[in-house]
Amino acid sequence: MYFPRIIQISRHRHRISYKSSLPSGEWLCGVCRQNIEIDYGAYSCDKCCNYVVHSICALGKDVCDGEDLEGVPEEDDITLGVESFDVISEGVILHFLHDHHLYLQASTLYDENKFCQACVLPIFEGNIYSCIECGFILHETCAQSRRKLQHALHPHPLTLRHLNQYEYVEFECDACDRFCGGFIYGCHLKECDFDLDIRCASISEPVDYQGHEHPLYLALNSEEQPICHSSVGGRNM
Numbered sequence: 001m002y003f004p005r006i007i008q009i010s011r012h013r014h015r016i017s018y019k020s021s022l023p024s025g026e027w028l029c030g031v032c033r034q035n036i037e038i039d040y041g042a043y044s045c046d047k048c049c050n051y052v053v054h055s056i057c058a059l060g061k062d063v064c065d066g067e068d069l070e071g072v073p074e075e076d077d078i079t080l081g082v083e084s085f086d087v088i089s090e091g092v093i094l095h096f097l098h099d100h101h102l103y104l105q106a107s108t109l110y111d112e113n114k115f116c117q118a119c120v121l122p123i124f125e126g127n128i129y130s131c132i133e134c135g136f137i138l139h140e141t142c143a144q145s146r147r148k149l150q151h152a153l154h155p156h157p158l159t160l161r162h163l164n165q166y167e168y169v170e171f172e173c174d175a176c177d178r179f180c181g182g183f184i185y186g187c188h189l190k191e192c193d194f195d196l197d198i199r200c201a202s203i204s205e206p207v208d209y210q211g212h213e214h215p216l217y218l219a220l221n222s223e224e225q226p227i228c229h230s231s232v233g234g235r236n237m
Contacts, residue, residue: 004068118142
C-alpha cells in the first residue's frame with residue numbers, strides 16, 4: 001500500500017504505474033526476465049501493452065529513485081534536441097567538447113600515436129573527425145554520442161563530459177571497473193558518484209552477442225551472469 005503509484009525506471013522509456021493484479025496470461029518481468037504471478041501487484045506500462053515489472057524489481061535502487069510521479073507532467077525524451085555538435089558545412093562540425101572545427105576524413109592507415117579522444121581507442125580504418133589546429137580526433141560514431149543519456153544501469157539521466165588530459169586523473173567506470181580517460185557519462189547528482197565510459201554507455205539492452213543464440217539482458221547486479229531472454233524448464237540459461 002506504500003508503493004509509489006507512478007514511477008520512471010532506467011530500463012524503460014515510458015513511465016510505469018502500479019497495478020494490484022494483471023490480466024490472465026503469461027507475463028515476463030522487464031528487469032529480471034522471470035515470470036510474474038498475475039494475482040500479485042506489479043508495475044506496467046500504459047503505452048506498451050506487454051511491458052510489466054515485478055514491484056521489487058521496479059523499485060530497486062539501481063533501477064528507480066523511488067519518486068512518486070503521480071500528478072507530475074511527463075517530460076519529453078531527454079535525448080532529443082541535445083545533439084553533441086553543430087554542422088558548420090558539409091563534413092565540418094563544431095563539437096560542444098572542443099573549441100575548434102572538426103573535419104570529416106577517411107582513415108586508411110593505422111597510426112599507433114593517434115587515439116580517439118572519446119573512447120581512447122586507436123584510430124584504424126574508417127571515418128574520423130579531426131582538428132587541423134591540434135591533435136584532437138574523434139571516431140565518427142563517438143562524435144555522434146548524445147549529450148544526455150538514460151542508461152539501464154542508473155535511475156538518473158547521465159550527461160556527457162570530457163575527462164581531458166589537463167585534469168591528470170582517471171576514473172573507474174562503474175560498469176566495467178576499468179580506469180579510463182576520454183569522454184564519460186556521469187550523473188549530475190553528487191551523492192550518486194556514478195560514471196560510465198563512452199564504450200559501456202553505448203551498450204543498450206537487449207544485447208545481440210554472437211556467441212549466444214538468444215538476446216541478453218543486463219543482470220540486477222555485477223555478480224550475476226547476463227540474463228538470457230529464453231528459458232528452458234523455467235530456468236534462465
